[in-house]
Amino acid sequence: MNSRKLFAVTLAILLTATMAFGATKKKADYKLSTLRTISGTVTAVSMDAGIQYPSFALDSNEGALTVHLGPYWYLVSENFAVAVGDSVTARVTSCPRTPVATDVTAFSVTVDTTGVSILLRDEATGLPLWMNGQGGQGGGQGGGNGGPRNGHRNGGGIYNSCTLDPATAVDIEGAVTDYAFGLGTHSNMLTVDAGGTPYSFGLGPYWFMVQNGFTVQVGDAVRARIALCSDHYAAFTVENLTTGSTLVLRDADGVPLWID
Incomplete structure (x- = not known):
């Protein structure tokens, strides 16, 4: 076998071994x-x-x-x-x-x-x-099919996915006294003391809040437009006056913006 043929055979063996090694490495280290x-x-x-x-x-x-x-x-x-x-x-x-x-x-x-x-x-x-x-x-x-790749995701929890009644809308402003949201919470909510009257209202799915960069802490001053959804309140918009961030959750008809 001349040197050219020997080189070709050696190269083929190396390529085969490399591909086999790569295929083996494609298996993750799980039992x-x-x-x-x-x-x-x-x-x-x-x-x-x-x-x-x-x-x-x-x-x-x-x-x-x-x-x-x-x-x-x-x-x-x-x-x-x-x-x-x-x-x-x-x-x-x-x-x-x-x-x-x-x-x-x-x-x-x-x-x-x-x-x-x-x-x-x-x-x-x-x-x-x-x-x-x-x-x-x-x-x-x-x-259902979730994730950002298909563009359609519903939020879990009754406070997250309902359509509001615009006729019941009210505007409130006050300090945040409590909040509950995160991946471990089904119904993401804020509680605001508006002039001595406490309002607890739903927001939207947590991923939508994260995607829009919305954060809030106890003590922050907020302004919100809320309305009834069945027997509870949920928000159209929430403006964090302390940080300057605004979260728009639903359109004028009360339809959630995260639902296609």
């Missing part, structure tokens, strides 16, 4: 042989922008487990929310990087209480779906 379905009730939620590994605690058919999810930004983008007391079904494996038997990694999660769901990892490879532009099919009210 796929332990992939299984669990179900139970959520007892604690640990999901926030400052938490490196968002998770929730589950009283499951296997006992007490800690279910590890994915990055916070991905949970927000897929409109995933879970709260203490929710019934949950999840596909999980044993965690590859921890000896703690009660730690599991989620491949998919369905919140049976609300119908919200999220896909996190590929069951064939273990690869995270937030890598390389891949997106899940979870999220949204009733487990």
Whole structure:
């Protein structure tokens, strides 16, 4: 065999080996042989922008487990929310990087209480779906197609997805005395003391608030236009007078702006 043919054969062997190695590396380091379905009730939620590994605690058919999810930004983008007391079904494996038997990694999660769901990892490879532009099919009210890639997401919670009655609209201004919103909250709300009268009103889904850069703290001065939705108030707009940010939630007819 001359040197040119020998070089070609060697190059082919190297390319084949490289491709095989690359294919092997495409498998994520998860114990796929332990992939299984669990179900139970959520007892604690640990999901926030400052938490490196968002998770929730589950009283499951296997006992007490800690279910590890994915990055916070991905949970927000897929409109995933879970709260203490929710019934949950999840596909999980044993965690590859921890000896703690009660730690599991989620491949998919369905919140049976609300119908919200999220896909996190590929069951064939273990690869995270937030890598390389891949997106899940979870999220949204009733487990519909969620995420920013299809542009249609409903917020969970009765305060988030209702259409307001414009005839009942009132304008209020005062200081925030309480708030409840985040991925661990179904009904995102503000409570405002407007001249001695407390008003509690719903906002919208958490991902929409994050997308619009809206933040608020207890003590902030706010101005809001609110109206009745069934037997509770929800907001058209909220202006944080302390920070200067404004959140427009619904159009003049009371229809939520996050619904296509």
